[in-house]
Amino acid sequence: MDNSRFRETFIEEASEYLEDIETSLLKLEKFYSKEAVDDIFRAMHSLKGGASMFGFPHINRLTHELESLYEQIREGERSLDEEGVSLTFRSVDFIKQLLKNDDKPTSIDDYETYLKKLKNIGNAAPEIQPSAGSSKTSSAISTYIIHFKPGKEILKNGINPVYLMDELINLGEGYPFARIRDIPSFHKMDPQLCYIFWDVVLATEVPEEEIREVFLFIEDDSDIIIEKIAPEDLLALEEVRKLLSTMDSSQEISAERLASYAGRGKEQKQAATEEKPRDTETLHTIRVASSKIDELINVVGEVVTFESRLSMFASQLRNSELDELREGMEKITARLREVTFDISLVPLSTMMLRFQRLVRDLSQEQGKQVFFDVKGAETQLDKTIIEHLYEPVLHIIRNSISHGIEDSKTRKSLGKPEVGTIALKAYYSGPEVHIDISDDGRGFDLKRIKDKAVEAGLAHAGEQRSDQDWLRLTMTPGFTTAQKTDGISGRGVGMDVIKRKLEEVKGDVSIFSESGKGTKMTLAIPLTLSIVEGLTVKSDNRLLVIPVSNIQEIVSISHKELMRHNHVMVVNGYSIPFAPLFFQPAKKKGVTDVYPVVIVQHQDKKYGLVVHSVEGHQQVVLKPLGNYLRQMDVFSGGCLLGDGTIGFVLDVKKYITYASKVGTIKNQNHAE
Amino acid sequence: MPKKILVVDDSDSIRDVVSYTLRQAGYEVVTAVDGVDALEKVKEERFPLVVTDLYMPQMNGLELIREIRKREEYKGVPILFLTTESQLDKKKEAKTAGATGWIVKPFQPDKLIKVVKKVLR
Numbered sequence: 061m062d063n064s065r066f067r068e069t070f071i072e073e074a075s076e077y078l079e080d081i082e083t084s085l086l087k088l089e090k091f092y093s094k095e096a097v098d099d100i101f102r103a104m105h106s107l108k109g110g111a112s113m114f115g116f117p118h119i120n121r122l123t124h125e126l127e128s129l130y131e132q133i134r135e136g137e138r139s140l141d142e143e144g145v146s147l148t149f150r151s152v153d154f155i156k157q158l159l160k161n162d163d164k165p166t167s168i169d170d171y172e173t174y175l176k177k178l179k180n181i182g183n184a185a186p187e188i189q190p191s192a193g194s195s196k197t198s199s200a201i202s203t204y205i206i207h208f209k210p211g212k213e214i215l216k217n218g219i220n221p222v223y224l225m226d227e228l229i230n231l232g233e234g235y236p237f238a239r240i241r242d243i244p245s246f247h248k249m250d251p252q253l254c255y256i257f258w259d260v261v262l263a264t265e266v267p268e269e270e271i272r273e274v275f276l277f278i279e280d281d282s283d284i285i286i287e288k289i290a291p292e293d294l295l296a297l298e299e300v301r302k303l304l305s306t307m308d309s310s311q312e313i314s315a316e317r318l319a320s321y322a323g324r325g326k327e328q329k330q331a332a333t334e335e336k337p338r339d340t341e342t343l344h345t346i347r348v349a350s351s352k353i354d355e356l357i358n359v360v361g362e363v364v365t366f367e368s369r370l371s372m373f374a375s376q377l378r379n380s381e382l383d384e385l386r387e388g389m390e391k392i393t394a395r396l397r398e399v400t401f402d403i404s405l406v407p408l409s410t411m412m413l414r415f416q417r418l419v420r421d422l423s424q425e426q427g428k429q430v431f432f433d434v435k436g437a438e439t440q441l442d443k444t445i446i447e448h449l450y451e452p453v454l455h456i457i458r459n460s461i462s463h464g465i466e467d468s469k470t471r472k473s474l475g476k477p478e479v480g481t482i483a484l485k486a487y488y489s490g491p492e493v494h495i496d497i498s499d500d501g502r503g504f505d506l507k508r509i510k511d512k513a514v515e516a517g518l519a520h521a522g523e524q525r526s527d528q529d530w531l532r533l534t535m536t537p538g539f540t541t542a543q544k545t546d547g548i549s550g551r552g553v554g555m556d557v558i559k560r561k562l563e564e565v566k567g568d569v570s571i572f573s574e575s576g577k578g579t580k581m582t583l584a585i586p587l588t589l590s591i592v593e594g595l596t597v598k599s600d601n602r603l604l605v606i607p608v609s610n611i612q613e614i615v616s617i618s619h620k621e622l623m624r625h626n627h628v629m630v631v632n633g634y635s636i637p638f639a640p641l642f643f644q645p646a647k648k649k650g651v652t653d654v655y656p657v658v659i660v661q662h663q664d665k666k667y668g669l670v671v672h673s674v675e676g677h678q679q680v681v682l683k684p685l686g687n688y689l690r691q692m693d694v695f696s697g698g699c700l701l702g703d704g705t706i707g708f709v710l711d712v713k714k715y716i717t718y719a720s721k722v723g724t725i726k727n728q729n730h731a732e
Numbered sequence: 733m734p735k736k737i738l739v740v741d742d743s744d745s746i747r748d749v750v751s752y753t754l755r756q757a758g759y760e761v762v763t764a765v766d767g768v769d770a771l772e773k774v775k776e777e778r779f780p781l782v783v784t785d786l787y788m789p790q791m792n793g794l795e796l797i798r799e800i801r802k803r804e805e806y807k808g809v810p811i812l813f814l815t816t817e818s819q820l821d822k823k824k825e826a827k828t829a830g831a832t833g834w835i836v837k838p839f840q841p842d843k844l845i846k847v848v849k850k851v852l853r
Contacts, residue, residue: 215808216808217830227850277832280827
């Protein structure tokens with residue numbers, strides 16, 4: 061047996077068990093729940109089993125102690141106190157470390173002391189050596205013959221007998237024989253009726269009631285006979301297996317004949333290794349290396365590009381058969397893209413546990429009481445984006461606990477609830493996912509921010525700005541430095557880090573804060589980065605792609621209007637600043653040209669991007685620009701268009717920022 | 733995609749506890765307050781499972797089950813009904829109407845999930 065491969069799997073599996081344990085522990089800290097204790101016990105048990113099987117003796121011993129502890133709690137022999145919970149948390153950390161270090165404790169003395177402590181608290185049962193681990197189960201297996209003849213009408217009420225057979229056989233090991241002799245000839249058959257019945261030889265350790273439970277709901281209408289033929293596992297015997305596998309479905313199984321094998325296999329059984337349990341588990345999910353998914357996305361990207369080319373080619377040829385093919389191809393490509401996209405999505409809950417733990421540890425460390433309220437953890441995002449979110453969210457939560465939430469005494473004197481709350485809410489908003497992280501702490505000190513900003517040269521004294529604008533200033537790198545050097549910890553480190561990290565995934569952050577009441581940060585993150593739904597436009601013969609998600613509408617502008625000096629146009633009663641997109645309009649007189657204007661939105665403001673023509677609408681696969689063109693950050697990347705030419709995908713946010721800075725676009729927006 | 737279950741009950745608390753339990757187990761839940769409401773929803777989309785109470789105003793559970801079974805797209809879709817221990821004789825009646833199985837009230841959350849998992853595959 062190739063142990064190293066199983067070890068890998070075990071390590072992954074173990075981390076999941078540990079996460080489950082932590083989740084249950086966090087629950088237990090709030091209120092006692094039998095279910096949570098059961099979950100921990102089960103996870104510990106599985107961990108122990110795996111550790112002993114794949115050569116992690118230190119983890120094995122540790123989990124053994126914990127398992128006994130939780131066994132006692134489960135049986136009501138002792139209660140779970142705060143110390144127990146804390147100890148379990150620490151053990152989880154310990155196990156994590158062991159997993160990382162190939163089961164080698166950093167200090168063997170520490171390990172032994174820790175183990176002793178666990179032993180004392182748990183009064184553990186004598187240690188069972190792994191080799192004897194499965195002794196109690198193997199003897200309890202019995203062999204049954206089960207006759208199951210479903211009522212003919214069974215299919216009508218939504219029961220599928222095949223599933224029941226699956227369920228039955230999953231109870232242990234089974235040989236099913238489907239009896240088909242009652243099926244009438246084809247023209248006499250009613251497809252809505254069930255004519256098949258089964259005989260099954262089943263070896264299982266579950267009690268008879270549990271076998272009967274498989275047939276719940278249909279007992280009354282079906283013939284079910286469960287006959288125990290031997291109090292041992294007859295299917296473990298070579299001869300029995302041989303006999304059963306040579307029988308065909310028309311032959312009857314003789315209970316006497318099978319029973320006569322009982323007692324023969326004592327020696328055989330000893331030799332047989334117990335390798336079954338793993339593969340009987342049903343597969344709900346499979347693990348795939350993320351590099352494979354990346355590869356898949358790449359290939360799908362290429363298919364999308366090819367499909368665009370095919371479409372373009374077909375529309376030029378106007379051949380109806382080709383058109384039909386193209387249409388079909390288009391539909392399939394769209395589905396392929398959706399499915400692939402869905403595969404690469406991961407729910408936020410995958411990182412929530414780490415934050416729950418962070419809040420717990422940090423608030424305990426600082427002697428504060430904090431309730432962490434998570435909503436929308438099922439919200440899904442591209443896996444690469446999720447990886448990038450961890451750090452900013454971590455910073456925000458850390459800041460909230462360290463600098464936002466006051467200690468219970470202060471909170472009480474302020475008339476606030478003693479326990480502070482950090483609420484994380486994730487939800488979809490158009491093509492983006494928004495994550496609100498709010499606390500009911502003391503909020504930002506606006507006055508201090510203003511002073512600091514002026515001091516750092518980021519604003520003039522007495523300058524009028526909206527609160528939001530002032531708050532945004534805290535995210536400029538210079539601002540943080542200014543705070544640090546002077547040792548005043550307003551919101552600590554990381555505001556600029558938060559912003560920078562989000563920008564890496566084309567995200568954005570906005571801050572809302574009310575002094576004394578709390579702070580709310582909203583992170584806006586695009587759902588995906590790899591494939592963009594884009595409008596292709598031409599500007600001075602250059603092909604550019606504007607992401608559809610940014611576009612509000614397309615209007616037109618005359619040459620005369622375009623030449624107006626204030627560069628503001630009026631659309632639906634709003635004056636919207638506009639700018640020609642990478643071209644210099646010619647100053648000819650009497651030109652009657654009309655230009656399309658793509659109206660985009662950025663941070664609640666609208667801007668018009670004037671282009672020469674709108675070419676079409678297609679999905680493009682975003683490719684990074686590479687080092688050579690890296691400084692062109694107004695583009696989020698390049699792409700191959702349907703006709704094989706290369707286009708640049710505009711990063712609307714970066715472009716607006718850039719254009720406002722150099723003055724090609726005016727930063728104003730108001731109703732007229 | 734989580735499977736979407738239609739939960740029909742006129743009692744807010746039962747509806748809540750059933751929905752909550754199912755959601756915890758990862759299912760999506762749509763609720764209806766009685767048979768009429770449920771039938772509307774059933775017409776709009778095909779739920780892979782319906783869980784319904786028996787006694788409800790307007791249209792009771794038995795009628796609802798019969799109506800649902802009349803629909804072509806609901807042939808073979810499991811329908812579970814909620815019943816209290818004392819009305820277990822209702823079992824036969826509901827099954828004749830076309831129900832797949834039952835959940836006994838009061839129920840343990842894990843029992844409910846087990847039964848739902850059994851019929852939903």
